[in-house]
Amino acid sequence: MAVITIDGKKVEVEEGKNVLECALDAGIYIPHLCHHKDLHPLGSCRMCIVQQEGKDEVEPSCMLKAKDGMVIHTQTEEIKRLRMLALELLLAGHPEDCSTCPKYGNCELQILIQYIGPKTGRMKMRSKGFAVNDKNPLLLHDMNRCILCGRCVRACDDLRGVNVLHYQKREDLEVYTGTLKDRLLKDANCRFCQACAEVCPTGTIRDILATTEKKKEDYVVPCRAGCPAHADIPTYLRYTKQGKFDEATAVIRERLSMPKTLGYICNHACELECKRTQVNEPMSIRNLKRYAVEHDSGKYWRGKGKQLSDTGRKVCVVGAGPAGLTAAYYLRKQGHDVTVKEALPEAGGMLSYGIPSYRLPREIVQEEIKVFTDQGVKIETGVRVDKPADLLKEYDAVLMAIGGHNGVRLPMKGNDLPGVLVNIEFLRQASMGEETGLGKKVIVLGGGNVAFDCARTAKRLGAEEIHVACLEARDKMTSDDEEIEQAQEEGIFVHPAQTFEAITGDDHVTGVDFMNVESFTFDENRRAIIKKEAGSEHHIDADTVIFATGQRPDITEASGLTLGRGNSITVADITRDKKTSLEGIFAAGDCIYGTKSVVMAVESGREAASQIDLYLGGDGDISEVFAPEQFKDPYIGEIDDFAKLKRRMPKVDPAEMRQDNFRLFDHGLCDEDACAEAGRCLQCDLRLQISTPKTWADFSKEAE
């Protein structure tokens, strides 16, 4: 340790630590610009100059190492004059107007100008005349705003080991930073970690996705923000890359109660947000999750999670789907006595009766449910609850998680003819091995994933000709592209942009009349406006029509609960407050917000568990930490052609092998591909480790 004196204040510091950091840590502000806590000092901007007693000249404090007995002055007249001169020089090559800069109000240079208040009009001002480079994904370069602090170069080189950015000189001797030969970032082996944008003090290198409308960690790591359950995706991908599947699964299980199921069928909102999409193709997050979970030994979570002692409170969960089971699981962990009542013969809800087994094998669902029952959740099947209020005689709280098990028949001519089936009923019967009434020529009406589940199930049950028709244009269809493509491979015809005019037939379905949609938009009241193409009437013959146009909760007002749009159970606030109209009764999952996804149901179940726990006198904290703390190595190094690495695809059986049976056909990533795929991650979360520089504003706030 060393004792140094800064502006008369004695400070005990680590010997050899740079004097600038010593001062900042001691609450003494020294202006600085090129210095960044996480980067090697450069000593170039001359803002942090100080006078050491016994020395002739001022020197930059970022390069000055603390030595016992040092006496430092930070604010002499000479220092102030030289700082101002340095800033005047810097600003000579910087645009004068701050108000048009996207970094306005958030720019370290701007704050420095306010602090120092430089003279104006003495220097020859110049515009550097660089074209704004918007040809790269994720990052935008406006070198006109660059003040050559070199933080980007050091971040890229010293901090990340990627070494893409360099100081360069234009023919007219104007200095700038960029890739060698001004190559595109993807051609210069950039890893798109965005550390350069993070450390840039001005509006020079900018994160294109940065927005004031979201929290920083949400736009910086959009996959995590995009996951309804906010699973820590970059962390588990990193573990997966390292072959640490136990750790990866532990991270996943901290947020997702049914990780295997989700590894198979999650609609992966995360992948839609993945920033790698802008570079070439999104990360295969779902498949990596599946891979990690399938290679997990349970070391970090099995029998290790939270289990609070019994509270003596009893909760009944109605519906054993993903929302209900998840809520039950976490409520049990909070110490409550939880019973799940399920109307159908098996638990699992849509996982057991909606999603076909060729996508999600039933034993996977049973394996996941076993985790819940092992935890002490009791499940009663074949028990239908019509009057939830009655349960309150026996239970302290009730959660309605009944999903949407009533298929919707559109109000149109012929909708009740024999041969007309409804999505969820059809899938349930198929799943249970019951007679479905399916013919040979089938038309499925609807364009979501359920429509394709119906069509592909029909194919596997032996239908000969199958059509899927929907109102939306191909690019607006809500089903995954993968589903549509695989269905087409299996010989299913897809007809986007169709209106359903009528189901034809007198005593049995003979087909459907369609017209082509010319345009399909919504007005300001979210009402559909459909324009049909004149003279486009056409007919497709069929003996079976399946409505796959939505599902609704199987409940009536007779239950005593207030119902809302689409027969959903009304709750106070869909995420924050899941209380229904009846005291003590809560609701979660599809039955409150309509048909969404399994991962949404899981998150909704977690939220409900937390809220019910609070209601029952608990602290509502259902969080768990399974995974060891991860060392996130900021030094990611160079990888040739990193930006061009292709998304690794899972092994999928060809159509002729899969289309006539209900066996699982997607076998996930192979060992080699899993590691390679995980290595494609941009590791956006590393950026959040970078320190935020302290500015004068921080110190003046502290002073107040």
Place this chain on the structure above:
Amino acid sequence: MNALKCAKELGRDAIFEKIKAAGLKMSGLRMGDLAEQLKACSVGAAVDAGLDNADTDGALLALLRENPERVLEGIKIAALALNTGEANLYLPEKESELAAALQPVAEKYDIKICSGIVDVRKTEGDFYLHLASAADLADLFTDSYEDGVYVAVNGQPLKKVARDTKLGQLTSLDGAKAIWTGYHYYTPAEAEELTVEAASNALVRVLTDKECLVEETKKQLTEYRRVSCGKCVFCREGLIQLEHEQREITLARGKMDFLDLTKEIGEAMRFSNLCSVGQRAAYAPLNAVEKFPEEYESHIKKNQCPAGVCGAFVHIYIDPKLCTGCGECLDVCPEDCIEGKPKYIHMIDEFDCTKCGKCIEVCEDEAIIQTAGKLPKLPNRLTKVGKFRKH
């Protein structure tokens, strides 16, 4: 060459002793006792050999051109003394041909050739060895070392002279306006008394009435900008401002305010940059402004370039009394800025004139005149030969 061989046979301690005993001095800006500088570095420190970063002229590269082995062996002897394998030879970026020519022999000595200036941020703790000192080291171990300073006077070949030689003894300073050496300008009176040790880059240039100091300073500043890495604010931006001011002055757009700013920026530059480029670059404009104020005053106040170099102050006009209206000049003017027709006095439009002087060469009547002074009264419209009157 067998300097390296001799050194190897001696071993590290004896190398030190020999350097110390000979009192070898480090050449260039890091002047001082070479043995002590070696000692100050830790064992295993890399050797970075080259010119001083600020040396834009490179007169001392002649040592490398004449006898590369000598310099390279000297570098290796230093490496031997430090017990290091890492030895780098820095060559100016513009010397790519020299670098290519030296590559095979450098490889033989396991010396890495680097282009550009030494990055002082990344080489902290390294041993900096001046090229001239590398040559001295080699001489020392072949017992051919003689104390002295290398100089190249007015573009003549490099030679070694005794340290106490005065600049005035090297060359005649008669008719000199200024002497440019060791990154400084000196007045002839100063130079008379100055020893060659001031010539840290070996270059001695005597500037006469034919050279404009503002123009020379501007060119020098451009050279510094060319080698500057651009990291230090005062070097990068300071040079831009200083160069801009000199250019404006040579273009007849100078203001006396510039001189104060030149001094302010220049003074700060001396200690506000990490390497010698930015530190030394300040002296050309500082010396010029302080020691030769009349050069600036005549440019700025009297609208004259005393040397007649700055084109903006030079006028070319056609003497209306001598012009015969032959049209020869009109035909050669590349800018088409001469107006005239047969038997009429021709006129030069000064706005477009680049002062190339082609018209002067072709005029058989010697009617086209170049002057650094004021223009006489000239016709303002086409006038018949012989009809022009002064009033």
